[in-house]
Amino acid sequence: GLHEFIKRIVSHPQLLYYIICLCNHIHFHIGNPKIVSFFSSAKPTDFDFLKVIGKGSFGKVFLAKRNHDGKYYAVKVLQKKVILNRKEQKHIMAERNVLLKNVKHPFLVGLHYSFQTTDKLYFVLDFINGGELFFHLQRERTFPEPRAKFYIAEMASALGYLHSLNIVYRDLKPENILLDHEGHIILTDFGLCKEGISQTDTTTTFCGTPEYLAPEVLRKQPYDNTVDWWCLGSVLYEMLFGLPPFYSRDTHEMYDNILHKPLAKRPGASSTAWSILQGLLEKDGTNRLGSRDDFNEIRAHSFFSSINWDDLEQKKIPPPFIPNVSSYCDISNFDPEFTEEMVPNSICWTQEHSIVNASVMEADDAFVGFSYAPPSDDSFL
Incomplete structure (x- = not known):
């Protein structure tokens, strides 16, 4: 059928090239943009790269304006070279796959396009400018319990959605949690997500952020989506008390605390808050809150008795804090360490110093299938 026909075309770049040329010819002479939009792709020169807004192990994040509509x-x-040297291409492809799946959830960042040049990979994402949760938490040290509850409920909803797709997030931490301009949670950075993990499946990969690693991950034991509920408990604890629950400057001591130290009760939290913290930070993953019925267990806990989940997921509950954002391109909630850096000219050029159009034909073996453009009228052409 049609599906098999398309698969055969995509697997033969030369044939695909001729078909795209034909479509461009039809578009030029007949003027049918819908034919071209199916094959269209983005390229670096479609954007004006304005500011650096973040840095990571493999590259940078930029605020960019799309030239043809100003979005x-x-x-x-x-x-690519850094990714390949560190043998991290699987994590990058996992991030791309997860981003493609999560466009329907209100608390997950959306992917618009992905494309590649000979030496770089590009993710075109929602610009979320309310700042990292970590930025606001550092400034205020702790959050009042109602504010923490609101954020944790939105995070739990996002994690529950990922779990419903058999995806474990694995790296929940304040740096990966953004606020949008209205004050809602947006989860980003899906490089450590593990696909294909249902509630009955397990994995053993050692990864994540040390302060939030679950005991079973530290022990290199098989684990499942309950590691995300441990991380959720760690983030809630940090929001309420200013530090992760088993934190120590000495990493080995912190690991030992995670594995063996009981959760110490601290003043200032309600009984229901302590109840959910004890449930989420249960060292035995098989007894952890969420181990039996995943997100349904979390949402049914008395800590969330005041939350109407339907209203929450439709963004009908007013956020407890609205970031100070003056415009769609306001970058005041980003670290000046990033935003004051010069945008490199090489962002739109390859190592051979020629402007490129990053289409599916330029995929190499390590990143086959990375490029994505929605088959819609939202075309760059």
Whole structure:
């Protein structure tokens, strides 16, 4: 059928090239943009890269304006050479796959396009400018319990959605949690997500952020989506008390605390808050809150008795804090360490110093299938 026909075309770049040329010919002479939009792709020169807004192990994130309509995006640009040297291509492809699946959830960042040049990968994402949760938490040290509850409920909803797709997030931490301009949670950075993990499946990969690692991950034991509920408990604890629950400057001591130290009760939290913290930070993953019925267990806990989940997921509950954002391109909630850096000219050029159009034909073996453009009228052409 049609599906098999398309698969055969995509697997033969030369044939695909001729078909695209034919479509461009039809578009030029007949003027049918819908034919071209199916094959269209973005390229670096479609954007004006304005500011650096973040840095990571493999590249940088830029605020960029799309030239043809003036819309703002966050464009994550990764260096292929660094990814390949560290053998991290699987994580990058996992991030791309997860981003493609999560466009329907209100608390997950959306992917608009992905494309590649000979030496770089590009993710074109929603620009979320309310700042990292970590930025606001550092400034205020702790959050009042109602504010923490609101954020944790939105995070739990996002994690529950990922779990419903058999995806474990694995790296929940304040740096990966953004606020949008209205004050809602947006989860980003899906490089450590593990696909294909249902509630009955397990994995053993050692990864994540040390302060939030679950005991079973530290022990290199098989684990499942309950590691995300441990991380959720760690973030809630940090929001309420200013530090992760088993934190120590000495990493080995912190690991030992995570594995063996009981959760110490601290004043200032309600009984229901302590109840959910004890449930989420249960060292035995098989007894952890969420181990039996995943997100349904979390949402049914008395800590969330005041939350109407339907209203929450439709963004009908007013956020407890509205970030100070003056416009769609306001970058005041980003670290000046990033925003004061010069945008490199090489962002739109290859190592051979020629402007490129990053289409599916330029995929190499390590990143086959990375490029994505929605088959819609939202075309760059």
